[in-house]
Amino acid sequence: MRVLLVEDNPADVFLVREAMMHEGVEAELATAEDGEKAIRLVHNLDADPSLAGFDCFLIDLNLPRRSGAEVLREIRASVRSASIPVIMITSSEASDDREQALRSGATHVFVKPFRLSEFRSLARLVQNLYHPAAS
């Protein structure tokens, strides 16, 4: 499984990686540290069919340069990534952000918790959303 994590906070990148390991989720974790880089990656996938695509996107809502919402829009508008699961990650408990993300096509919205066990549930969520093509 290939996962793209779009996150500017290295601590959260570390925590996601730790959660994957702890939960035994075998995934190749690629990272992008801002929205612009993430969008470029999505466009590159469409431009070059030989590149390996992603099976899941983890995107922080609050990103430098281009927002998480913009990245989500570009993914849903792309050719190869349009139907890939996207988990939006936010530190805000505001229900507006959550509903907005779901309306824009997010598969799930994950609010960053204070409890480690809750954080690790993110890895299980990624695992559960992964349905490799039958072929």
Added chain:
Amino acid sequence: MMPATNDLNGYIAELEARLETAEETLRAIRNGDVDALVVAGPDGDRIYALDGAEHSYRVLVEHMREGTLTLDRDGLILYCNQQFADLVQAPLETVIGRPIHIFLTKESDRLLRALLGTAGAAHRRAELNLISATGEVPAVVSISNLNGSHLCAVVTDLTEQKRNEAMSKEGRLSRLILEQAAEAIVVIDRDGIVSRASEAAHRLAGRNVLLQGFGEMFALHPVDASCAELLGGTVDVDRLLATVQENASLMAVEVTLARGAQAPVSLLLSAGALRGSEGDLIGCVVTLVDISARKASEVALARQAALLELSNRDLRDFAYSASHDLREPLRVISLYSQLVAERMAGQADGETTKLFDEVLTAANRMGLLLRDLLSYVNAAEDVSHHAMTADARQALDKAIAGLRALIAEQDARIVVGELPQLRMHEVHLVQLFQNLISNALKYRSEAPPEVRIQAERDRDMWKFSVTDNGIGIARDYRTHIFGLFKRLHAPASYSGSGIGLAICHRIVQRYGGRIWVESEPGAGSTFLFTVPLERAEMLTEDQ
């Protein structure tokens, strides 16, 4: 027995003859041909001789404008001229020989009797009211002694004079009104010319506006577009007259008056039609009320409010981002600490583990504080623009659902009375109930907690009460507890951020209500808050 027809005919002939004689006598008197008169009365005939009266005097008496009478001491009219008969609107021949009292009002009669009784004075005057066939006639009566037993009375009609007096009184009054009125009042004739104006109107125009065209004197510009369409961009006096002609009046139209180099004045223009006796328009009355001062203070107030709103929003944004951004690193501290603690498990000594627990507890507590601070900031959200209806019962149910675990854990009983509909954000009401109930459960006594929630009308407010059987609050702390981060107990004994009641206070205040507590230590507490009934202007928003 019926008299015979012949007898009657004879009687009529006799009467006619006597009438003719009487008329001849009167004519003779009027023409000055008679020197003496005999009048028959119940006490026998009375003879009145016009002693020494010259023919010319009688002519004068007959032709003067005043009513003239001669009376005996009892008020019997021995003689009167035609003018007097005209005054009382009775035929002359029916007046002579009758008591004057029947031509006087009761009050005047009393006065006249008094006059007739004062024999001594040679000349007396009094104002009386005569009774004529069509009403009362004001008159002044001068009485002079004629000889021992007879009096001469001259009666002057005051009707005209009284009318003039009344009119001049009215005129004086309206002049005074125009002088003293604080508002500019302008009377315009049908041609748009100012016929009368109050002092304030002259002052407003900066010159004498009498006999000038209203439009030239007052360059008024309606503020409202529809009024400008009706009256003209600069109020046109013909259109103003046409408008009052059609609608009879024009109320409080806001206009500005251009005054050359001076600052324009804001005025409220009202106009009403003046109509003649036939209902035809003869002009209109325009009132101009200066509202510049009011407008200026409104503008200043609005500017102040906008500034305040701006600074409030700044503060809100600051508090929001502060509490939000502070939570982020705190979350990392918390999660990393948990990771480290996990990795040290089994290796670290008891004290290190305890220290790490402290770090985690502090981080969690700070997380809660920041979350509540966010709620507090959100409670300040402007409620005026999108107020909505909330069912207090539903809001309470939501609050109870949110506290389900705590209620079960404490084995608490919640008793709810009948609750009204309110014009509030439901989320605010839920927050109020949740904070007050959790407060009641937190500061419980040994007895199983019981919380009663009730509402009652208190004039134009709903008054809610949340009563518990908890530990109570000492008098000194009853206002203190609604402050931010105010806690009466050490964190160790009671958990919580100390923001809950501050949030309640802020929400209630935001809706124009009040929150307070009634309590005795050891005897439980009742938190009370009021919120206004639905406001009329809020109702109109929905329409």
